[in-house]
Amino acid sequence: MAVQYDAVVVGAGFGGMGAAIQLKRLGLNNLAILEREDDLGGTWHVNRYPGLAVDIASVTYSYSFEPNPHWSRLFAPGAELKKYADHVADKYDLRRHMTFGAVVNGARWEEDEAHWVVSVEGQPEITATYLLTATGFLSQPHRPDISGIDEFAGKIIHTTAWDDSYDLAGTKTAIIGTGATAVQLIPEVARQAADLTVYQRTPIWVVPKLDVPIPSAVQKLFSRIPLTQRIARAVSSGILEMIMVSAVLHYKQVKLLNKGAAAASRAFLRSQVRDAALRKQLTPDYDFGCKRPTFSNSYFRTFTKRNVHLETTSIDHIAADGIVTVDGRKTEIDTLVLATGFNLWDVNFPAIEVIGREGRNLGKWWRDNRFQAYEGVSVPHFPNFLTLASPYSYSGLSYFTTIESQMQHIERLFGELKRRGADTFEVTEAANTEFLDRMTENLADSVFYGGSCQTARSYYFNQHGEAAILRPTSTRNAFVEAKRFPLEAYSIS
Incomplete structure (x- = not known):
């Protein structure tokens, strides 16, 4: 049976679009982006409640390679994020790869065929060489179990x-x-x-x-001299890194x-x-930071x-x-x-059933053992699979930091596949264990383990009592490792 797609990306939010952009840059143009909702944008399409806005400055909460000089406010309202998502999809020709209303039930690795078989509700199964899940951290709404x-x-x-x-x-x-x-x-x-x-x-x-309207003169300046917006982004990101990330992860x-x-x-x-x-x-x-601080x-x-x-x-x-x-x-x-949030640890990691080599069920394996993913993207026993909203992947406070570091990981990994003329990868047990041990050790310095979080009821903590969402390193470290992780961390064939 011939494989139908180079890759299937599950999710058409900013994470899935970032992954698709990178794959297309690498020459993988036969893509299927499957989205359960009726339009793209992820959380910025689903959420429309009054007051919805970013809580990270808009110059930082956006792709660095696709700046938007026209944000109306320092913290843009949700409708502008949806408009930005539409713009990105159009500019990078992503819509033609997207199928909406595609509810993915699960995916399984076929060892003999060396490809993924993806099950979509009400449709024939589809096959792909690579599977990337970009279902987001906050995608499974929690309805409280209250009597009556x-x-x-x-x-x-x-x-x-x-x-x-x-x-x-x-x-x-x-x-x-x-x-x-x-x-x-x-x-x-x-x-x-x-x-x-x-x-x-x-x-x-x-x-x-500290939210203010962005004057039209500043918007014009950003448009005419993009360097000025890059400087604004660097300042905003630096403040976040110093105050929020350091105060939480280096408690x-x-x-x-x-x-x-x-x-x-x-x-x-x-x-x-x-x-x-x-x-x-x-x-x-x-303590401050046990739950995500708000503005x-x-x-x-x-x-x-x-x-x-x-x-x-x-x-x-x-x-x-x-x-x-x-x-x-x-x-x-x-x-x-x-306003009861989302269910992360019972149904979101992963948001769909993923079956790897030897029948390993990713969700069950994570819950029976520990939540883990090498560099926040790959898992042993799951060849040709990248999980983009995964344990220890969230870097910094802007999701776009995470997305772009993962895009660089994809670039390095798939670049090596191309150089070798190979088409299969799987992270080694040794590399995964070393990364997990290092992240666990780093978390000892965080407010999660060093502070007082017992009464926080924070979604950062899983059922094992581990704060396994945030990557406990600097943002710079996340980008450095995405560009330079040892290629021997993967078995490539």
């Missing part, structure tokens, strides 16, 4: 499936969750709902968002920086909330509004007309918004 939720008689909206036709004006709304999404959403809902109750399980660190070395960031957040809270009891409820009791100028202040109530008592059950807490109090509502 299915009996609620009002409107239920998950933030990943926002109903634009539903009018919140005059409603009695409850929001469950106070994570990064909720920080953006709550101020917007508070402006519309007659009454809003926010159910908080864990408070979150919030720092000011032991720069503990004062971490404590300073927490102190700044507390000072910001004091400036917006005068009520000491409310401030106490909104103040985390875990907002209006989140804290929203809880001082008369129509907004913060509820920190645990939910017992949901009734047909409201939410009942464990102390027996019922809050009557007609609208329930679930």
Whole structure:
């Protein structure tokens, strides 16, 4: 049976598009990009909730090789990220490779044929020499298992499936969750709902968002002299690296920086909330960085509004007309918004079933052993497979840092395949083990292991108690290793 595609890329978000761009640069033009949604853009297509915006400066949250000089704000709204994704797909001729509404059920490696067989719901199986999964870190929505939720008689909206036709004006709304999404959403809902109750399980660190419109003169400067935008990107990335990445991943070395960031957040809270009891409820009791820090100028202040109530008592059950807490109090509502995030460790790693050599099931193997991937992209027993949203792959705070370092890894690996006239690769057990041990050792310096994170309930931690998402190195190290990793780390044939 002849192989149908050079490569199948699962996911048409920025990660999948970055991988496809790199493969095309390397001469692999027979691609299939399979996307379960009805359009490209990943999270920036799926999410449309009020207040959606990047929380990393737009000059950094974008491809370095495809700068956009026309961002309207320092932190662009979500609609502009979707527009940018469309632009990238068109410029790099990616749409013709994309199939939308293609729900991938799984993929298996056929040893005798040396190719991947990919199962797509309702369609014939397809084959490819290479398989790349770019399904994102936050792609599997979490619906809370709260007693009675299915009996609620009002409107239920998950933030990943926002109903634009539903009018919140005059409603009695409850929001469950106070994570990064909720920080953006709550101020917007508070402006519309007659009454809003926010159910908080864990408070979150919030720092000011230095967001301003980008004047048209600056946009023109970026367009005419691209070097100026590259400088702006370097400055933004450097600040993120110094304050956020260092304070989290190098906690032991720069503990004062971490404590300073927490102190700044507390000072910001004091400036917006005068009520000491409310401030106490909104103040985390875990170290800064145990959960992803968030940025907002209006989140804290929203809880001082008369129509907004913060509820920190645990939910017992949901009734047909409201939410009942464990102390027996019922809050009557007609609208329930679930800002409950995503399920990473049970269903997202990987987001589809992947079966490698000798029948090894990647998801089961990760959960029975440890979550691991060499340089955050490849796994032993899975030939010709790259997992782009994987353990120890997220570098820095901008996802584009991760994407572009992985693109460079692809360039080096596939360049060596071409040089040797080979078409099969698999990372060695030895290289994978050395990388895992090094990442584990590096994490000992992080706030995750050196700080106090017990009460954070952070999605950074998996069921083994390991913080296995972030790559615990500098961003520079991620790029250096992507360009120079030892080629003997792979068995190539």
